[in-house]
Amino acid sequence: MARTHPMSNRQILVVEDERPIREMVAFGLRRAGFDVVEAEDTREARARIADRRPDLVLVDWMLPDMSGLELTRALKKDKDMREVPVIMLTARAEEHDKVSGLEGGADDYVTKPFSPRELLARINAVLRRSHAAARDEVVSAGGLTLDSAGHRVMVGEATVPLGPTEYRLLSFFMTHPERVYSRGQLLDRVWGGNVYVEERTVDVHIRRLRKALEGFDCDRFVQTVRGAGYRFSTRVE
């Protein structure tokens, strides 16, 4: 929660076993003004995350000891590390990977081969979204304002009356808009992976969230995607 790095010196952890690629990526990022930490396997990565607290983790899908996917899953289950945004680096371009990568908890993915420009764009997008909270800034969408410092969501001058879980849910949605999440994914990322609760519980909290947003005419942003999950989108259907 405490701001540990100045804006111009954001720290990124690059997890990649192939040294040439890792160094090339690291070089590009340093050139772009980032502070880069490198790791070549997941064991090292976990250690660096624990002691350096990077602002973002860039992880290769294919790693020697454990796949990047599993690392991501593990991170998102750890309460201390759940907030760290993850971008998956993958050589695989199929839809399958996009889905499973995101199910594992990655905030975005970049397909190899990628241009430095594309990678930077993704990194900045994710940093802007997910770390706005950690920088005590606000995220706005469709009249809603997420004030993470104040742990509340506002519409104009009014505060939306939310319970803790509804706040976390809406907070997650607002930092991850325009994207469908299954009930299972939401349980992983909003509830935390280690607890077992019925998937239908998500429905109930969606209901409570909608009810809270109802008075502000914002409930339409929480959208049901039949057979898939839920999506937060300010674009009307």
Added chain:
Amino acid sequence: MARTHPMSNRQILVVEDERPIREMVAFGLRRAGFDVVEAEDTREARARIADRRPDLVLVDWMLPDMSGLELTRALKKDKDMREVPVIMLTARAEEHDKVSGLEGGADDYVTKPFSPRELLARINAVLRRSHAAARDEVVSAGGLTLDSAGHRVMVGEATVPLGPTEYRLLSFFMTHPERVYSRGQLLDRVWGGNVYVEERTVDVHIRRLRKALEGFDCDRFVQTVRGAGYRFSTRVE
């Protein structure tokens, strides 16, 4: 949420006469999200290629009736099958074979013994090359935008109201445009190979898809090819 639908729309034909190996490979590929069709000789392989239209063929170098190399050569001579990428599976590691394998028209080769990871990497590399157009996160065609992360198709700022099946159907079409698919093929690839439904059901969903696209003046992209099946094409007839 045990979905029966293929996660990736990619279908792979495995041609291998030794059953244990074939089944192991097929298992690994299915696990990785691919839709797998098996064949144990070149005769069967040609039949499967003709009726299933796989995205990629994985063929053993040594086959009982005709060598995989000859199958590959034959495929590349056939106008209908020339576009299908081929990966050769060979027990021989000599440089000589690599060369002749590629000369025969294979897009890549993998030397036995191989790790599943290596095989997947090769497959994805080849798929990426041959389906370069289909690998972007958002696929656009004729004003339509497929937003796979958001599980929706948009026209400008508006969302096309699609049911789950219609979404999968249109999603498949947009990633496989300009090509005719029979009702049977569509059932395989969109519905998932293991379900039995009437072929006419496809017609009904085509109808529903067209109706949904009607308001956006995009229904003309879904074209009927009498006696053959359906095709998605942004080229006007």
Added chain:
DNA sequence: ACGCAATGTGACGCATCCGTGACGGTTTCC
């Protein structure tokens, strides 16, 4: 022009999914 086959179209029953209100148990805050 005629007839057959293929495709378009509207309707219907059924299964599934999702919204919703209620309830018991636990935590939090006076």
Added chain:
DNA sequence: GGAAACCGTCACGGATGCGTCACATTGCGT
């Protein structure tokens, strides 16, 4: 210590979408 708030679960009912059928329409060959 009590009340209020909150959470997870359940059951019920409505809504949605699916697969099939029957009938209309189109297109093709003769």
